[in-house]
Amino acid sequence: MIRGIVPTTLGNASFIRKLGSRWKSKSVSSSRWLNRQKKDSHTKESKLQNFRSRAAFKLIEIDDKYRLFNRKSKNIVDLGFAPGAWTQVAIERTKSLNINANIIGVDLINCSPPEGASFIQGNILSKQTHNNIKEFFNNNKNHSECEEKPVDLIISDMMANTSGIKDNDHYASMELCDGALILASALLNKNGSMVMKFYTGKEDSLLKEKLQKMFHKVFKMKPSACRDESREMYYIGVRKKNNTIDTSDLFS
Numbered sequence: 001m002i003r004g005i006v007p008t009t010l011g012n013a014s015f016i017r018k019l020g021s022r023w024k025s026k027s028v029s030s031s032r033w034l035n036r037q038k039k040d041s042h043t044k045e046s047k048l049q050n051f052r053s054r055a056a057f058k059l060i061e062i063d064d065k066y067r068l069f070n071r072k073s074k075n076i077v078d079l080g081f082a083p084g085a086w087t088q089v090a091i092e093r094t095k096s097l098n099i100n101a102n103i104i105g106v107d108l109i110n111c112s113p114p115e116g117a118s119f120i121q122g123n124i125l126s127k128q129t130h131n132n133i134k135e136f137f138n139n140n141k142n143h144s145e146c147e148e149k150p151v152d153l154i155i156s157d158m159m160a161n162t163s164g165i166k167d168n169d170h171y172a173s174m175e176l177c178d179g180a181l182i183l184a185s186a187l188l189n190k191n192g193s194m195v196m197k198f199y200t201g202k203e204d205s206l207l208k209e210k211l212q213k214m215f216h217k218v219f220k221m222k223p224s225a226c227r228d229e230s231r232e233m234y235y236i237g238v239r240k241k242n243n244t245i246d247t248s249d250l251f252s
């Protein structure tokens, strides 16, 4: 288990985009009573089912629809792991398929993984974190020699602390998605899949285009476990086209 790897500074990563002047100010929408009720019922249910957070239900819904966990899901990366509910779902779903999967959670904040998973503390916008993930799979081989890349599935629920300023939150989310895509281009197997959370805004279709360059099919989904007023949404990229996808193609 790798723990306590201190994140390197954001500025060190060559691929970090400069957000610059795109950051603009806008007001936040208020939450509605009905939504709060829905959230509360998921929170109660997550306690009943011993999930670390109600986020578990979002992944369960996505997987029920798109079957991300399958017999090939032997090596899984959970980006934005903390507090760990998605990893709990990954452990449950792979066990139910009789797969002894390597599951590694990655997060900026330190957090103990549930039994059956490992954890790296790191920033997805840092090259060092990508190297640490690669090293984890080099040391925990669970794939056949014919597979060129070590990862079969990337699940990303990453979200930076929201500011309430829609554009800022959107661009911060796009940056995290780019970090996840760069990881996928380097480590995800041909035919591997990916789910990523994003905060909706002007660059949604640009992100979709990048995913379409990498995956055979791309779907958009807002699980019912998300609050209606929330701008969070998920893209699901199914079956990576090639082992090697040049990041310069993605970002051109």
Ligand SMILES: C[S@@+](CC[C@H](N)C(=O)[O-])C[C@H]1O[C@@H](n2cnc3c(N)ncnc32)[C@H](O)[C@@H]1O
Binding pocket: 052, 053, 055, 056, 079, 080, 081, 082, 083, 084, 085, 086, 087, 106, 107, 108, 109, 122, 123, 124, 125, 157, 158, 159, 160, 161, 176
């Ligand atoms: C909504 S929470 C994830 C909940 C988690 N999926 C679960 O089921 O418990 C979003 C997480 O993304 C993490 N995060 C935000 N920016 C990140 C970054 N640059 N690198 C890695 N993790 C990040 C946050 O620290 C936070 O824990």
